[in-house]
Amino acid sequence: MTKQIKLEDVAAKAGVSKATVSRVINRRGYLSQKTIMKVEEAISALNYHPNVIAQQMHTQRTKQIGIIVPTVGTPFFGELAAELERRLFNKGYKVIIGGAENDPVKERKYLQQLLGRQVDGLIIATHNANIAEYQHANLPIVAIDRYLRDDIPVVYSDNYAGAREACQALLDRGATRVAYTDNLNPLNAQDEGRLQAYRAAMRAAGMPELIYPSLPDPEAKRARFAQLFAEHPEVDAVFASNDLDAALLLDLATQRGLRVPEDLQIIGYDGTKTTQTLLPGLATVVQPLAAMAERTVALLEDKINRKPTPAKVVLPVTLKPGRTLRQLA
Amino acid sequence: MTKQIKLEDVAAKAGVSKATVSRVINRRGYLSQKTIMKVEEAISALNYHPNVIAQQMHTQRTKQIGIIVPTVGTPFFGELAAELERRLFNKGYKVIIGGAENDPVKERKYLQQLLGRQVDGLIIATHNANIAEYQHANLPIVAIDRYLRDDIPVVYSDNYAGAREACQALLDRGATRVAYTDNLNPLNAQDEGRLQAYRAAMRAAGMPELIYPSLPDPEAKRARFAQLFAEHPEVDAVFASNDLDAALLLDLATQRGLRVPEDLQIIGYDGTKTTQTLLPGLATVVQPLAAMAERTVALLEDKINRKPTPAKVVLPVTLKPGRTLRQLA
């Protein structure tokens, strides 16, 4: 705003050299009590704050970590970002957050800029198109829920087991026709785990597969899900690959006069705090967000410190029953 | 990771001088097509990215904006952060996000570091204790929903009108005892608007005030809200100052066998996309998040460019009726 106070100004005010001020700030080397006091008085009198950019220039480190998520405006990624941010802050890092918004152009722009040593490391939690920049990125990276490159570790929860248990929970409670809704982006290897588990469960139960895409546009998605009920009135259970979709299905079902869980059982996926607060009755598969964040940050630190890291970390999920499931027979 | 490629390396590889490489990158001065090609080839061959820190050092700008929120793990602030981030990105800024977590110590730490010109501007959306650092901050700042200092513009939505309409909606539908729950932090001037409107409405209706605090700890809050029903069975309507509390009250009421809205009407506040997806039936007061973000970013840009800014911007809210309200008589 007005004038930028720098080290030199403090030095002049205190009547010492720049080096001495620096040494007072960082408590290094020999210092007389008298100079320490003089300098500290000058610092607070001028309201001096060291220029972080200059420090970064010198250390060649920014102590900043980039996090790329689809958006923080959604419970899963919002809570994930919050968990990551808290842990990174405790380790002295600040977080640059990028909402890729399922827009490969925006994601690419973020990467190109962040690759100029603006961050000491990167956490990628998007489900976008395979972006070339990742392949040549010369930077510590950890991915969440998505494979990027052989030497980039992936942290994810056990999607296959989670989906298997969700399907089993429905079948154990007498479901005869189970539909599945998912964001069927072929580039997300982990979500494939959920799809595969659903298919395997249907095969084992001798039931047909009923798969509906979860479209990005809210209106289109609502219309698509409405079709499900229209086309397949025999469906008496739905496994949604995320809780927001489960809530939408719940609303649609209620509007059509279906009773939940008597006529239709519903189970979601993710189990964030937000969903559990807003819809405490929803059955869901809870992803271990805190643990995922913990491991992600630990892996990133190892990468930064050039320690060896495992190729992947898989964490267990928990099934949370709820009022959208019938009582067990 | 390995070796840091710098301008000089590109120059050597392309067989030209540093100045020429700089000219090519920034398209300045006379340049032959041949050199442009040579240089660009070298750039991509070496996978060169300009060192952002050095650029920042030179321009004395970081093109980074700090956003301090309580947490992005909550629908309101998560969606707000997402709206802000998208607009800032479009203007060439990256976002450093800080979750203050209602912890004044953490908030203060963030400020002290960010004040070292690590960001070109700051957006404050916390409801924490009054932190001294704000008073001397020599940096463009815009606050959301909270007064900080005379020369820091505040953007907020019309809390008084929103609360007034919420209360009126309940009374119009035959409510005879209306309780109010809120995060009663005395430092949040705007929330006071909601409280005042509730009090005025009760006074006008000749009804007693029933005010319950929304505690930070989830378990404690649940217990506190349960008291509301135990202590005041005559309550037939609740106005919650946020949707998460409204959902909690809805759950508690259902568990106690109260029918909503027949026995108990509920209206919340905020009306985020997340709540409207998860609980589409909840009546609420919708805050204009997108407009708030838009105005905030515009004000911050004005501040950065030293243009005059208004002291405050108040935006209108919208009442969204729902199945937690009775039909109008």
Place this chain on the structure above:
DNA sequence: GGCTCCTTTTGCATCGTGATACAATGGAGC
């Protein structure tokens, strides 16, 4: 006084980019 030893302070180079001034080269055109 001259010497060593320790404390305290200072000057200077460094990090990578961008800006600026100025020189130098080469080719075209007359």
Place this chain on the structure above:
DNA sequence: GCTCCATTGTATCACGATGCAAAAGGAGCC
């Protein structure tokens, strides 16, 4: 041989904090 202009190179500085080597100050000792 001259001018004109496009093109590239060289050189230097600024940005602000840091860390090293060197210098300055003071005490003690012979």
